[in-house]
Amino acid sequence: MKNLSSRSTVAVGLLCxxxxxxxxxxxxxAQMGGSxxxxxxxxxxxAQKSKVSKAVTSQLMDAQKSMEAKDYQGALAKLKEAQAxxxxxxxxxxxxxxxxxxxxxxxxxxxxxxxxVLAAADTGVVPDDDKKAVFHDALQxxxxxxxxxxxxxxxxxxxxxxxxxxxxxANLAIAYYNxxxxxxxxxxxxQSIDFSKAAGQPPDQNAMKIVMSSQVKxxxxxxxxxxxxxxxMQNNSPDSWAQLVAVSFGAKGxxxxxxxxxxxxxxxxxxxxxxxxxVMGSLANQLGYPTEAAKVLEQGGQGGAALTKARHDAAMDExxxxxxxxxxxxxxxxxxxxxxxxxxxxxxxYADAEAAARRATGKGxxxxxxxxxxxxxxxxxxxxxxAEAIQTLSQVTGSEANTRTxxxxxxxxxxxxxxxxxxxxxQAPTR
Numbered sequence: 001m002k003n004l005s006s007r008s009t010v011a012v013g014l015l016c017x018x019x020x021x022x023x024x025x026x027x028x029x030a031q032m033g034g035s036x037x038x039x040x041x042x043x044x045x046x047a048q049k050s051k052v053s054k055a056v057t058s059q060l061m062d063a064q065k066s067m068e069a070k071d072y073q074g075a076l077a078k079l080k081e082a083q084a085x086x087x088x089x090x091x092x093x094x095x096x097x098x099x100x101x102x103x104x105x106x107x108x109x110x111x112x113x114x115x116x117v118l119a120a121a122d123t124g125v126v127p128d129d130d131k132k133a134v135f136h137d138a139l140q141x142x143x144x145x146x147x148x149x150x151x152x153x154x155x156x157x158x159x160x161x162x163x164x165x166x167x168x169x170a171n172l173a174i175a176y177y178n179x180x181x182x183x184x185x186x187x188x189x190x191q192s193i194d195f196s197k198a199a200g201q202p203p204d205q206n207a208m209k210i211v212m213s214s215q216v217k218x219x220x221x222x223x224x225x226x227x228x229x230x231x232x233m234q235n236n237s238p239d240s241w242a243q244l245v246a247v248s249f250g251a252k253g254x255x256x257x258x259x260x261x262x263x264x265x266x267x268x269x270x271x272x273x274x275x276x277x278x279v280m281g282s283l284a285n286q287l288g289y290p291t292e293a294a295k296v297l298e299q300g301g302q303g304g305a306a307l308t309k310a311r312h313d314a315a316m317d318e319x320x321x322x323x324x325x326x327x328x329x330x331x332x333x334x335x336x337x338x339x340x341x342x343x344x345x346x347x348x349x350y351a352d353a354e355a356a357a358r359r360a361t362g363k364g365x366x367x368x369x370x371x372x373x374x375x376x377x378x379x380x381x382x383x384x385x386x387a388e389a390i391q392t393l394s395q396v397t398g399s400e401a402n403t404r405t406x407x408x409x410x411x412x413x414x415x416x417x418x419x420x421x422x423x424x425x426x427q428a429p430t431r
Contacts, residue, residue: 051089052091052095053085053088055086056085056092056096059079059081060095060096060099063078063079063082064099067102073107075099075106076103076107079099079103090123090124093119093123094125094126097119097120097123098117100112100113100119101137110144114140114141114144114145115141117134118141118142118145118147118150120138121134121137121138131161131163132158132163136158136163136168138150139154139158139171140171142154143174146178148175149175151171151174151175152175152176152179155168164188164191164195165195166192166195166196166199166203166204167204169188169192169195170188170206172188173185173186173189173191173207173210177189177210182213185210186211186214188207189207189208189214190211193207193208193211202234205231205234205235208230208231212231225244225247228247229244232411232412232415233414233418236269236419238269241265241269241412242273244408244411245263245266245408248262248404248405251399251400251405252399253401254401256283256286257287258401259283260287261374261378261409262408263276263279263283263296264345265405265409266280267299268381268412269412272300274300277296277301277302278300281294281296281297281306282306284310284346285306285310285313287342288343289342289343289345290310290313290317291317291347292343292345292346293306293313294307294310294314295346297310314346317343321343324336324339324340324343328356332363332365333363333364333365334362334364335360335365337356338357338360338366338371340356341353341354341360342375344356345375345378345379345382350382351383354375354379354380356375357373358372358376360375361376370397370402370406373392373393373395373396374405374406374409376392377393377406377409377413378409380413381412381416384416384420386417386420387417389410390413390414393407393409393410393413394406394410
């Protein structure tokens with residue numbers, strides 16, 4: 001196979017890059033708004049426990065009333081008055097800090113809320129009834145601030161309280177990862193995934209990346225690829241698909257046509273890199289599909305002799321297309337129909353490509369028997385016929401490269417099918 005050095009030379013070692021440096025800001029910030037529980041035992045309830053000083057009771061009561069009215073600035077003003085009172089007890093500070101966190105959160109000041117949560121957790125007087133909620137929030141807050149040792153400390157307190165959940169376990173894993181404790185990072189990342197699965201929710205992507213990185217470090221390439229597939233299915237991101245495709249270029253028996261199908265998948269997933277357009281255009285030209293070659297080179301901003309030749313050959317191909325189609329229809333074997341279907345792909349005529357591929361499969365006599373169902377399945381994906389495509393692609397047999405390529409197309413069809421089913425009513429899925 002020619003001209004694939006940009007992909008095939010990195011295929012085997014690609015996953016060894018593992019995981020980029022994790023920041024938990026996105027995970028923690030997304031969760032703090034919904035799962036942070038800054039409403040403590042109210043000052044009134046705390047006063048009944050005879051722990052809040054009388055000197056600050058009125059200010060705390062007023063702050064609570066202001067927050068109930070969503071007057072968060074007014075609440076902060078009362079809380080600052082309480083902070084100015086002399087001889088505050090640790091429990092006074094605990095209540096003030098928790099209310100500060102609630103007020104800051106109401107103002108969407110997540111940095112302020114985070115610092116207030118940490119201050120409350122560090123008072124050393126957290127009531128037993130509050131510990132799970134307080135240390136949960138403190139773990140989230142310290143992760144948001146990227147204070148990893150604190151995240152680990154709060155996490156271990158939650159472990160003792162049996163208080164971890166999917167989100168806190170993921171952030172604890174991130175903290176361990178960023179302190180180079182990969183054993184514990186994998187442990188809590190897997191725990192986060194297990195929590196999510198048990199709840200019927202998609203796993204945290206950072207947790208999955210940590211597990212994948214740990215699998216790579218243990219030379220578990222197959223496991224890492226499976227985790228990467230789960231990530232691609234979940235986030236449908238161009239980068240995930242690009243990594244999967246790059247690994248697949250190293251499959252045994254990869255041909256130029258198989259490589260072209262991998263590049264076609266990259267085009268659909270948005271995973272093409274600048275250098276890919278030149279390689280894909282060259283492949284399409286070599287295989288006799290100049291219209292596709294010209295389109296790819298143009299999309300990639302590639303000029304020069306290759307584009308000039310592709311455009312020239314594409315013009316000739318377009319003029320000859322009716323004659324090519326007539327000849328294929330009369331042919332007793334399916335080889336010409338397969339070539340016609342591949343040619344239609346370059347024109348974006350996916351329904352015609354599917355029909356030609358079906359005729360090719362029906363007639364038989366293909367040099368590469370898997371090409372028929374592969375082209376039918378890919379054309380169905382391009383048309384948004386995902387359920388049919390998944391069924392068709394399962395019929396692709398042959399070399400490891402053939403089945404691997406069909407598997408990736410099927411995964412993409414499944415990801416798009418999920419996305420379409422999750423789209424709001426009346427909203428058409430994108431292709």
